[in-house]
Amino acid sequence: MQAGTTNRLFKQALLAAALVAVVFQAARGQGANSKASVVAETAVRAPAAGAADSNASDVAKTLKAAAEALGLARWSGVGGQRLPEVDVINTMEIWGSGTAYAPAASSKPGEPWTAYKTEYHVALGYNPPAMRVEMTRTASGAAAGTARLHTIEVVRDAYAWDESQIGGGLVPGQGTATPAMSAAKARFLQLWILPYGVIKAAVAAGDKTTLSSENGAQVLTFPLAGQLAGVTVKATLDAKLEVAKVETRSDNPAFADLVTETEYSGYADHGEIATDILSPARIVRKQAGHPLLDLQIKTWDANNPYLVFPVPENVKQTAGH
Amino acid sequence: MSPRVLFGPSKIIAVAILLLLPAAAFAQYSGPPRMDHDSTVPPTPVGPTPTAPDGHPDLTGLWNGLADNLLGVPNQMHNVGIEVGADSTRDIQSGVQIATWPLQNRQRQNNEQNERAATLLRRMGSNRPIYKPQYWQRVKDFDANSNEEDPSNNCMPAGVPRMGVPSYIAQMPGYLIFVYPGQGGLIATATSYRMIPTDGRKHTNLEDLDGTWNGESIGHWEGDTMVIDSIGFNSTSWFDQLGGYFHSENMHVIERLHRDGNTLTWTATIEDPDVLLEPWTTTPRVALLNPDPKAILLESLPCSERDFAHVVTKEHH
Numbered sequence: 156m157q158a159g160t161t162n163r164l165f166k167q168a169l170l171a172a173a174l175v176a177v178v179f180q181a182a183r184g185q186g187a188n189s190k191a192s193v194v195a196e197t198a199v200r201a202p203a204a205g206a207a208d209s210n211a212s213d214v215a216k217t218l219k220a221a222a223e224a225l226g227l228a229r230w231s232g233v234g235g236q237r238l239p240e241v242d243v244i245n246t247m248e249i250w251g252s253g254t255a256y257a258p259a260a261s262s263k264p265g266e267p268w269t270a271y272k273t274e275y276h277v278a279l280g281y282n283p284p285a286m287r288v289e290m291t292r293t294a295s296g297a298a299a300g301t302a303r304l305h306t307i308e309v310v311r312d313a314y315a316w317d318e319s320q321i322g323g324g325l326v327p328g329q330g331t332a333t334p335a336m337s338a339a340k341a342r343f344l345q346l347w348i349l350p351y352g353v354i355k356a357a358v359a360a361g362d363k364t365t366l367s368s369e370n371g372a373q374v375l376t377f378p379l380a381g382q383l384a385g386v387t388v389k390a391t392l393d394a395k396l397e398v399a400k401v402e403t404r405s406d407n408p409a410f411a412d413l414v415t416e417t418e419y420s421g422y423a424d425h426g427e428i429a430t431d432i433l434s435p436a437r438i439v440r441k442q443a444g445h446p447l448l449d450l451q452i453k454t455w456d457a458n459n460p461y462l463v464f465p466v467p468e469n470v471k472q473t474a475g476h
Numbered sequence: 477m478s479p480r481v482l483f484g485p486s487k488i489i490a491v492a493i494l495l496l497l498p499a500a501a502f503a504q505y506s507g508p509p510r511m512d513h514d515s516t517v518p519p520t521p522v523g524p525t526p527t528a529p530d531g532h533p534d535l536t537g538l539w540n541g542l543a544d545n546l547l548g549v550p551n552q553m554h555n556v557g558i559e560v561g562a563d564s565t566r567d568i569q570s571g572v573q574i575a576t577w578p579l580q581n582r583q584r585q586n587n588e589q590n591e592r593a594a595t596l597l598r599r600m601g602s603n604r605p606i607y608k609p610q611y612w613q614r615v616k617d618f619d620a621n622s623n624e625e626d627p628s629n630n631c632m633p634a635g636v637p638r639m640g641v642p643s644y645i646a647q648m649p650g651y652l653i654f655v656y657p658g659q660g661g662l663i664a665t666a667t668s669y670r671m672i673p674t675d676g677r678k679h680t681n682l683e684d685l686d687g688t689w690n691g692e693s694i695g696h697w698e699g700d701t702m703v704i705d706s707i708g709f710n711s712t713s714w715f716d717q718l719g720g721y722f723h724s725e726n727m728h729v730i731e732r733l734h735r736d737g738n739t740l741t742w743t744a745t746i747e748d749p750d751v752l753l754e755p756w757t758t759t760p761r762v763a764l765l766n767p768d769p770k771a772i773l774l775e776s777l778p779c780s781e782r783d784f785a786h787v788v789t790k791e792h793h
Binding site for chain 2 (some may be wrong): 219222228229230231232233234235236237238239240241242243244245280282283320321322323325326329330354355358427428429430431432456457458459460461462463465
């Protein structure tokens with residue numbers, strides 16, 4: 156057996172013993188709308204040759220510590236003291252407000268983007284992967300006074316659509332759902348670059364996840380998979396092992412809108428129901444040097460609330476499924 | 477006296493005794509509590525499946541070999557379809573593997589930390605009923621405020637199908653007897669029993685039924701599976717242990733029980749077009765026959781009402 160192969164197998168064994176990978180496979184999910192997660196499926200693939208430079212057990216230890224720091228890795232003594240720790244995070248709901256930025260229709264490269272006062276409401280889930288982002292934007296500055304814009308953008312598995320109201324398009328006469336398949340990648344990215352998505356995706360990436368140090372901070376680097384294959388995530392942990400900064404990169408010019416930089420700060424339990432899951436109080440995101448989002452969190456319910464993302468029939472039909 | 481003798485030729489006497497004694501007398505597995513499993517993976521069937529005189533599987537037995545199915549985090553995770561092994565975890569519904577860190581070098585937790593973790597562990601499964609959108613907020617609110625809203629608090633029945641797998645079944649010619657122990661702890665529900673005809677009768681017209689917690693249940697065999705069809709519910713109960721899953725008076729429940737050796741697999745399908753977008757089926761729950769041949773159902777702890785209105789936090793079961 157080649158030394159390199161032995162080394163790779165050893166690393167894999169260590170990682171498996173210490174961590175046991177999340178294998179985001181065939182996520183059939185809720186009811187008749189089940190469909191495999193494209194992101195998940197690809198993550199199942201075998202570890203790549205030429206494994207990480209960093210020691211696999213160090214990666215595993217860091218991921219475990221980061222998962223515990225966020226409150227993601229949990230066990231309970233309520234009759235469950237003999238069970239291992241598991242990733243408890245599935246669904247979350249977030250409310251916040253701040254500023255969102257977008258290029259004006261007439262803007263030219265280099266010009267500042269238009270700022271919008273934004274009310275932000277997000278429902279998300281990781282099993283199956285899905286996200287519903289509801290934003291109410293009111294232009295400020297020079298564009299103040301323009302129409303208030305209310306959007307509901309949803310993504311689940313291979314489907315993306317816009318709702319005229321929450322759950323629009325599911326019941327006749329109760330709103331509409333407009334397919335938006337081309338937006339699926341950008342919407343999914345928002346899910347996987349949240350602190351919890353970062354830890355889940357880093358675990359799923361197996362021995363492709365590397366650990367390095369920059370300016371005294373630990374940095375996890377790993378590739379995303381499925382629809383987001385081709386995007387690499389670099390996550391910087393702070394001294395408490397909370398995810399402080401997430402940068403995404405891609406060599407694919409078609410993925411230019413997936414190259415982002417997001418900073419998270421002010422971690423605390425922001426839920427109405429205490430969960431000991433820490434979430435950031437502030438999220439600042441940039442894209443191509445432009446500020447994209449500056450959000451102050453009001454509430455972050457992490458208690459796996461009832462949030463569902465059934466795919467409307469017309470969206471399925473449009474997608475050809 | 478062995479259970480086989482007790483529930484063989486003398487079944488009628490035994491069941492009569494069961495029904496005559498106060499309901500609260502039946503609860504608690506006589507052996508040591510087994511809430512603290514080291515796995516939530518269903519047990520592998522062992523032994524033959526006994527047959528009743530009519531040729532169908534005999535479901536008779538004390539099905540609390542893993543202790544009562546509603547209590548303890550391992551049982552509750554099993555109920556929502558999370559299979560936790562020593563070093564891997566799987567969501568049965570979605571097939572998703574969930575990150576797992578083996579049991580070692582973890583810090584002790586206080587009661588609050590344990591409860592908060594339990595709240596998450598019980599709700600992490602993917603198998604959720606899909607309500608019509610206009611009811612999404614109500615379900616969420618019911619669950620978030622279940623300390624006050626849970627209709628089974630304060631010693632009310634859990635109802636069908638929320639009561640889950642019966643802890644005791646007596647299979648008689650023409651009917652079944654199910655016994656469900658009362659719950660202690662935060663889920664303070666009353667002990668319940670059901671007498672389910674299997675004689676081929678038809679349902680009463682729904683309009684003629686007064687809605688009840690358990691509804692009108694009628695059983696029949698489909699192959700080796702006992703199928704219990706229930707209608708005629710009140711709209712008070714919730715239909716799963718957790719989640720705030722309310723329903724209308726038009727709920728229709730189909731339970732399926734299948735015995736394989738010393739295991740009993742139970743599912744319930746809920747049809748309620750008034751509030752659900754589509755029928756929903758629980759994740760299969762597997763009960764284990766009590767391995768102690770002398771085990772009996774003992775007296776349950778009395779159900780005590782709680783002053784939930786003055787609970788100041790929302791941590792809940």
